[in-house]
Amino acid sequence: MVERTEQLDFLFLALADATRRSILALVAEAELSIGMIAQHFDLTFAAISKHIQVLERANLIRKERRGKEQMVLIVPASLTVAREHIARYEQMWEERFLRLDALLNDSATQESPTKTTKSRRSAAHGKAKRYQRPRQ
Amino acid sequence: MVERTEQLDFLFLALADATRRSILALVAEAELSIGMIAQHFDLTFAAISKHIQVLERANLIRKERRGKEQMVLIVPASLTVAREHIARYEQMWEERFLRLDALLNDSATQESPTKTTKSRRSAAHGKAKRYQRPRQ
DNA sequence: TGTTCGTTCAACCATGTAGTTGACTGATAG
DNA sequence: CTATCAGTCAACTACATGGTTGAACGAACA
DSSP: OOOOHHHHHHHHHHHSOHHHHHHHHHHHHSOEEHHHHHTTSSSOHHHHHHHHHHHHHTTSEEEEEETTEEEEEEOHHHHHHHHHHHHHHHHHHHHHHHHHHHHHHHHTTSSSTTOOOTTOOOOOOOOOOOOOOOOO | OOOOHHHHHHHHHHHSOHHHHHHHHHHHHSOEEHHHHHTTSSSOHHHHHHHHHHHHHTTSEEEEEETTEEEEEEOHHHHHHHHHHHHHHHHHHHHHHHHHHHHHHHHSOSSSTTOOOTTOOOOOOOOOOOOOOOOO
16 A cells, blocks of 8 residues: 555546546456557557556556567556545545534534434535645 | 546546645545645645646536635545546456456366455456447 | 735746657567 | 567657746625
8 A cells, every 4th residue: 555646646647538548448348459459449559559558657557478469457456546545535525524414413402413414515614623734 | 427538537637646636635624715725835826726726627626705715625426436437447357357257167177166266367368359349 | 995815817838648650679470 | 580560669749737927806804
C-alpha cells in the first residue's frame, strides 16, 4: 500500500482517456497482442503502442512476449489501488455525515431520534473547525 | 447511470492531480470556502480557483454561496461512479479468471479439484477468440 | 452608494498529451 | 544467416494543462 502520489497521478491519468479505457476493457476480457488490440481502433499502430505505454506506466498492464508478438496482460492490483483510494474519500464523507447526523439527533429535542437518514443533503452547519491537511 | 465517456474523462482527469486530490480530501472532511482551501497550499488563489473548476467540471464538487464567500461541497455520487466503473474492470477480470479456473479444473484429471486458487497467475491459454469491442 | 472582499477572467508561458509519418530495432521463423 | 514482422522511437503538429500576474466582476456590508 505504498501509493506514491506520482503513481496515483499516472494511474488516474491513464484512466482519463476513452481509448485507454476501451483497451483496458479488452484486455480484462482476454489476453491480446498489441497488434490485435490495434485492429479494434481507427488509430495508427504507433498511437496504440503509446496508449499501452501509458497503461504500463500506470502499472495497469504488463507485457509478455509470446512468440513474435507481445501479449498485454491486465494487472488488477492497480485497479484495486485506484478503487480503494476513491473509496477512502467516500468514507471520509460518510463518517463526517454520520458525525453530523449524530450531532443533529443529539441537540434536537429527540423529536425524531435516528430518523435523519441519508436523504438529508447539504447540512448547513458551516462551522467545522477540525480539519487537518491530509497531503494527497 | 449515464456515464458519458466525456464525463468519465473529466472525472478521472480531475483525480489525476495531487493538489486536487488534497482538495477533495479537505472538502470530504469539512465544508470550506475557496479562500480557506487556498490557505493550505503554496499556490496562488487563481490556481486553486482553477483546480476547483476542474473538480466542478468533473461533478466531484459543487459551490454554494454563503455570505460573501463560496463554500465548496463534495458530491459523493461522482466518486461512486468512478469507483464502480473501476470495479467493473475488476469484475471482468475476475469472471474471466473464474471461467479459466473452471476450465482447468475440468480438463485436468481431477487431480486437485477446485484447488487452483487465485495464487495462479498468467494463465497461458493464449487463444481467446470471443472478444467484442466494448467501446468505453 | 460606494467600497471592500472573495473570486474569476484574460493573457501569457512552460510543459505534457494525443496524434501523425517514417525510420529503426530486434526476436523469430525459415 | 537473413528476411520478416511486431513493435518502438524520433520528430513534428495541435491542443490541453498547470502555473503565474494583474485587471475585472459581483455580492454584501457600512
